[in-house]
Amino acid sequence: MRRVSARLLLTATTLISSSLLIAATTVPAAAADDLVKMQANAKDVVMPTITYDNQRYSTLSQITPANVGKLQVAWTFSTGVLRGHEGAPLVIGDVMYVHAPFPNTVFALDLNHDGMILWKYEPKQDPNVIPVMCCDTVNRGVAYSDGKIFLHQADTTLVALDAKTGKVVWSVKTGDPGKGETGTGAPMVVKDKVLVGVSGGEFGVRGWVAALSTADGKQIWRAYSEGPDSDILFDPQKTMALGKPVGADSSPKSWEGDQWKIGGGATWGWYSYDPALNLIYYGSGNPSTWNPTQRPGDNRWSMTIFARDVDTGMAKWVYQMTPHDQWDYDGVNEMILADQQIGGQTVPTLVHFDRNGLGYTLNRATGELLVAAKFDPAVNWTTGVDMNKSSPTYGRPAVVNQFAPGANGADVNSKGICPAALGSKDEQPAAYSPDTKLFYVPTNHVCMDYEPFRVSYTAGQPYVGATLAMYPPQGQTNMGNFIAWDATTGKIVWSDPEQFSVWSGALATKGGVIFYGTLEGYLKAVDGKTGKELYKFKTPSGIIGNVMTYEHGGRQYVAVLSGIGGWAGIGLAAGLTDPHAGLGAVGGYAALNNYTALGGTLTVFALPPT
């Protein structure tokens, strides 16, 4: 009996191996399994969000609160580009992939030879795309799968590069820069699909997310933020909003006429993915124009969290955070997936720190709203979100009319609104540590005056229609805070003030050290438990990139791109004025110009060799 079994087993094994062999030679290995496995290997960083859950948490632990003070610069690399450097490089084995803003250069660097250049890719793009990019020609990074590097260029060309040679494998155009559609976001690969979105909320584009085949770039599905159900991939009965089916035509019904066609809802942020639920998550941006009186209605589905089936694109659930936006509070910030203890139960949560200043905790399987609380005490446009499930305004923020430009009307200057249009937090992603169970959030602490007025729409031209002035909250001088947040209760645990907005993505590590960058150019390391500063180093320019960590040759490295720019470089370069200081006051607050200048550099840190 035993012998027989062994023989049978042997035969079965042989069969399995040979079928695997056949599979390997005829069909490429399933990318999904590879990436799910690869992202769990902390030595590499295979996606712009570090992991699918967007926790930005690394299990590397050589660098600790006890030794981080000894951190040194191991090597540096200039990208040769002056514009704002967002995002972070990837590391796969012995190779690092570094991206740059327009012209969207990509470098492959050899980690075995101090970053020697293995290949460089520099696309030729029409420079006329530059002026249709709102707020600097940034790019937030490249994605990897199946031996290919994916780059979404400024002109919306999605290109697949051979990771070994940098040669173009395929290239497809995903949008039309003539209408103001541009590419700034980082793609994400899930299974055999590469996901990309679009920028252009200030040009009246209609936002979309597209899934293209990693093999050849063919479109598999495309889901718009606004329009008929067939365009937005909604099932009126099965797509849920706050526990109820959305019903037919949920988007067009919330606009006047066909304004949804130029309705904004751009999708320039990050994606996250839950393999067990087979759902991807992302947010949509501001409705166009910035003048709310020109577009009555809830303007769905701008300012919305989407959960979509990754294979079909169909929406499982949605939640609109800021119906009828009046402040430019884009909802594109990252969705962090973490299983947390709430009410004695483990809940599969999604945590999102929105531009509107509210930190949201939802059940990511159902879209149920669990927590919505201010993560900056200065937030004043709302008194909070209605959490009463039987209320007709359930899930909606209660708007304070004094701070609502739409309520005050066009050509009226609404003063003292907090936060400013750049939000209590922008695209710079937060991090989560399952060790401390805290979220680490880079925040902006800036308020504004906002005056909307009439604008006309011309395809490919800015479609804004508001004047705004920005300044820190009255009586305060710090324009940013780096905070620790408990998403189960909606409470700030500690808060480190920063002179300027914190515009760099955070990194949490198992070693217990949390990293982030500042607009002056400091890479900072703080204790995850207390927020105590443990180390800082001034890089060549202001940091709007995201901190990442990897291991090579047995050593843990920390890397960050510096290179001032983006909205931060535009809004804060000359310094903000103080509207409360009275006539004749000059330069109320620090000018970023006095601290930093342009230039893209990667700085890589490590502990001294032992």
Added chain:
Amino acid sequence: MQRILRAAAGFATVLMLSVGAYAITDGSGDPTAVKSDEGKWVDKEDVPTFKVAPDGTVDWYTYVGFTRYSSECLRCHGPDGMGSSYAPALLESMRHLSYTDFYGIVAGGKKDVSAAQELVMPANGENKNVMCYIDAIYVYLRARADDAIGRGRPDKHAPKPPEFSKAEDQCMG
């Protein structure tokens, strides 16, 4: 026109240096307002200019220029014409650009491509949100360049002339 304006600017500079009289000049010469047509002031060369009353009240066009600048230009050129990490400080540029230079760049765009970076300004000739207000934006920046007004929103402004609304409606369509 451009040559005449430049000559005028040059002459004014010489005058200022030789006589030492108090005179401010920018890319269009002496900005002193000499006459107004329906609240729209011009200098002695008939170039649009600002008028700031002793109590700080600005003319309507300077005020509208502030709001339209902040909506259409700030996104690249930074608040109050101060420049940014992305585009130059216009209050510096205005010190050497004539009205005609300014108009041409705004309508036709500008490319400044070097090995280090590619600066590209779009052509706004078809953009009503800019072109319907180009004189107001010019006047505002001229006032900023000449230090006639400070940073931020002007506190007080002259009332909206009835002609302005009519012209605005016609232009914006």
